[in-house]
Amino acid sequence: MPDKKVTIQATRFDPDRDEKPRLQSYEIPFSDESMVVLDALNYIKSHVDGSLSYRWSCRMGICGSCGMMVNGTPKLTCNAFLRDYWPRPVVVEPLNNFPLIRDLVIDMDDFMHKLKSIKPWIIRKQEIPLGGGEHRQTNDQIDEFRQFSECINCMLCYAACPVYGLNNEFLGPAATALARRYNLDSRDQGLTQRLPVIADTEGVWECSFVGECSVVCPKGVDPAKAIQQTKLDTTMRFVLPFGTRE
């Protein structure tokens, strides 16, 4: 079908000119069954309207840049296939719950600060020298934290989180999952340093366990589980102050 078309409705917003965002409609050729929403945006930018702004890079679901709302659901646009929406129009909007910079580009500085606040690095009382070789760690020990290390920082979970939508002081799904990733790592001894941030009132306790974060995660991370485990952990710290590992 050489003439197949698809309608893309994309958010346009230029803070220098516009009071509020609006949707602009583009009809473009749906020339290949393999086309994804990102391909459609790229077609628009190359051939129809060079001013449409959005972020993207790897187009293989690993760099985390191209998250947007697609027909109301947070998606990586690089693997949201047009054939799954066609013949209905595809509405592409910036991720929910974030300040809007321009068109489909959100401001994610808040997450960058939150990421740093949970100290996402290995903390040890005493470093072993490089000459001492690697820490021994079994694949089973890696399995303890593996899923939480798969977070690509794409922000879909924050866009889906109703609590973050109401209170952006909430540490939120990805940052909690990453704190969990380090707390569960057999090489790490930093739990007590991270606790003040994650066990704070704006830390995990805000979560009302809707679980949408885990539903939308494109990488199979379960931030809701991380949050629930962290709640349990912090409670246990009060009851049992001498855990096996700091």
Next chain:
Amino acid sequence: MDFESYDVLVVGGGLAGIRAAIAAVEANPRVKVGMVSKVYPMRSHTVSAEGGAAAALAPGDSYETHAFDTIKGSDYLADQDVVEAFVREAPVEIIQMEHWGCPWSRNPDGTIAVRPFGGMTTWRTCYAADKTGFHMLHTVFQTSLKYPQITRHDEAFVTKLLVEDSRCVGVVALDIRTGRFDAITAKSVILATGGLGRVYAFTTNGNICTGDGMALAYRAGAGLRDMEMVQFHPTGLPFTGILITEAVRGEGGYLLNNQGERFLKRYVPNKMELGPRDIISRAMVTEFEEGRGFEGPHGKYMHLDVRHLGEEMIDRKLPFMRELGREFVGIDIVKDPIPVRPVQHYMMGGVDADISGATPILGLYAAGECANVGLNGGNRLGSNSLPECLVFGAAAGRAAAHYSASAKPVTANPVDAMLWDEARRVEAAYLEKKGGDERIGVIREEMQKEMDAGAGVFRTRDGLSRLARNLGGLRERFEKVKIEDSSRTFNTEIMAALELDFMLEVASAITFSALAREESRGAHARLDFPERDDKKFLKHTLAFHTNALAPRLEYSDVTITNFQPQARTY
């Protein structure tokens, strides 16, 4: 005008750049480091590396065999002193990454596991399942957050290097969010901007891989070395170009033609699927031309078959490949063969830099894919690029910190003037220009098609000459480009124009370097000169920027220490 000033400024936030920033701080805790990147660092293309990182760590491995494999893989164009230093440093860097938290896959005794890889004679590729680059990048980025000496400028695009009296003193950067031009001065600058795959249409590289650092250094007067050496990876998914890792073959996958035959027996009989990338890519194209490829809606392809490996092994060692197959092709690699064909993947060539990353411009360093330190020669072995980023990123960081400790401070006056000139240049060329009628996207697509056709797996004088002419035509059309976006806020069309400008520069360096190398070596395969010619071309190509389309070419000697060139058979 006020501006940020650093001791060391890193351009690029991928593995090499972040490693350099940390190394600079660890070499001298008083050093003030800036890091400017056009994307948030965790978006950098390191994230897409899959298979692993080579280092002689395993019992029974040796520096000598890693060095020899690398040199033979390079078709003897690597500088052997650089390779020998690299293989000694790589294991240290892998351990350092482990201490920083990289989730390396492990042996049953808890030590770091290794897997086989192409062109390596023993198992030496460390891996984190099949998302090694992703895990390394996030590990090193998250670790970098603990250093207060490192200040990041995320989403700022460097348009020019500030060079005063032949000394690099910083950059001019466009802040993407505000549209403001800033001078970011520094006693030393490290380029770590990655590759240039987007000059090709069919590439594994992300949208951001546009050769920026190479073009910046080239325009500032540094040489680009061995730019004809472009790696084509044998196994990309048709249409998207998504990389299917070499680890699929390392773990035992078969490459099959349309006869169901492991055709590599005719090309690399002793290594089969574990041959080097350049030779396997040529073998595939040859098979296609002889009618033994599958025909698909997106061109010819081969089958990469892992069905015999079993679900348990695939899920443990290649889970991301299963995910990519399911998400992007609609197949289950446990039950279905994977369609693959050769795809542009990596740039061996880059900014001429020595073993510590120093370029001929005082205060300017380069590391990672954007640099050519002499490690990869004519063909990089798979899993050498991640340790390359670590080893040479760290080396450049240390060297830049050391140099900066005694370098003169940067003076404000000429910097102000240079900033003003650069901001005016970009605004006049793109924002204020009227009457242009050429679309950036159209010129870019034509350049990419031309590069695929003229500077691909096989090259000829006719094809390269036609490519050179057509690049000249595209450069002229680029001067008439039309910018529809007049906003100052997150103007990605200006970014695309600046990137295309850079890509046209590096595309021309590739083309003319390839035209002049009248032999076949490594990834540079000339149908009209099918043999390697050590008498004439055991040399590095150096391309220097001129005001014309064609660069000025020079040649320099290859450093040979212990391994005399011999026939390269596998």
